[in-house]
Amino acid sequence: MADTRLVVGDITTAEVDAIVNAANERMLGGGGVDGAIHRAAGPDLLAECRKVPAVNGIRCPTGEARITGAGNLPARYVIHTVGPVYHQVSHPAALLASAYRNSLQLALDNACRSIAFPAISCGVFGYPLEAAAKVALETCAARDYESLNIVFYLFDETTYSAWHRSLSTR
Numbered sequence: 296m297a298d299t300r301l302v303v304g305d306i307t308t309a310e311v312d313a314i315v316n317a318a319n320e321r322m323l324g325g326g327g328v329d330g331a332i333h334r335a336a337g338p339d340l341l342a343e344c345r346k347v348p349a350v351n352g353i354r355c356p357t358g359e360a361r362i363t364g365a366g367n368l369p370a371r372y373v374i375h376t377v378g379p380v381y382h383q384v385s386h387p388a389a390l391l392a393s394a395y396r397n398s399l400q401l402a403l404d405n406a407c408r409s410i411a412f413p414a415i416s417c418g419v420f421g422y423p424l425e426a427a428a429k430v431a432l433e434t435c436a437a438r439d440y441e442s443l444n445i446v447f448y449l450f451d452e453t454t455y456s457a458w459h460r461s462l463s464t465r
C-alpha cells in the first residue's frame with residue numbers, strides 16, 4: 296500500500312511534487328481550498344489554467360483532472376480535479392473515486408513521487424466526511440499508486456478525525 300499520512304494544515308504549504316486542488320469545472324479559481332491555492336500561487340497559476348482547453352467553458356469535467364505548474368507554491372505542480380456536488384448527482388462515490396484516481400494517475404504520468412490532497416468535495420460541495428474519507432483512503436490504497444507518498448492536508452480537526460478513524464479501521 297502507498298505510504299499515506301494525515302496532517303491538519305494548509306495544503307498551500309505542502310512540500311510535495313504535486314498538490315491537488317478541489318476546483319470547479321471552469322477551473323478559473325473559486326472559494327475554499329481553490330481560492331487559497333490561487334492566492335498563494337499568484338497570477339501565473341490562473342494564466343496556466345486559462346491555457347487548458349475548454350469546451351463550453353468547461354476545462355475539467357467532474358471526476359476528471361488536469362495538471363498545471365504551481366506558480367509561487369513550494370510544489371512543482373497543481374493537479375486540478377473536480378469532485379461531485381454531493382446532493383446533485385446519483386452516484387457521488389463513483390465520481391469522487393474517479394477524481395482521486397485521475398489525480399493519482401496524472402501524478403504518476405508526470406513522474407511525481409509525492410502528492411498532497413485536500414478533502415475533495417467536503418466543503419461547499421457537501422460530501423459527508425465519513426463517507427468521503429472511506430472513498431479517499433480506499434482509492435489511494437490501490438496497488439497502482441504504491442510508489443507515491445500520499446499526504447492528506449485536512450483543514451480542521453473534525454475532518455482529520457473522520458480520516459483518522461477511517462484509516463485506523465482499514
Ligand code: AR6
Nearest residue numbers: 305306317319325326327328329331416417418419420450
Ligand atoms: N488547505 C487544505 N484544506 C482546505 C484549505 C486549505 N488551505 N482551505 C479549505 N480547505 P472546498 P469542495 C478544506 O469548499 O467542497 C471552490 O469554490 C475545506 O475545509 O474548498 O470540493 C471551488 O472553486 C474542506 O474540508 O471544496 C469549487 O467551486 C475541503 O478543503 C468548490 O469550492 C474542501 O472544501 C469545490 O467544493
